[in-house]
Amino acid sequence: MAKSLKNCSDLTAAASLLLFLRRYGGSAPLHSINFSRTVIQSLLDRELVRVQNTKHGFLLTITQDSDKLPTN
Secondary structure, X not given: OOOOOOOHHHXXXXXXXXXXXXXXXXXXXXXXXXXXXXXXXXXXXXXXXXEEEOOOOEEEEEOOHHHHOOOO
């Protein structure tokens, strides 16, 4: 189990990652994302994002549920 996000900077990073993915059309290659593993894992644990294997690499994709979250 991954470490939970407890401090403000981790929560801000998680929100920034979701905003980053929304700006790139909802998905981005996993190798191009410069966020910490803890932040990515926390979003995976909360099922806000998922990883897809495209056979040419991995994509981090926003799930349908996270589209309803506010961007503020």
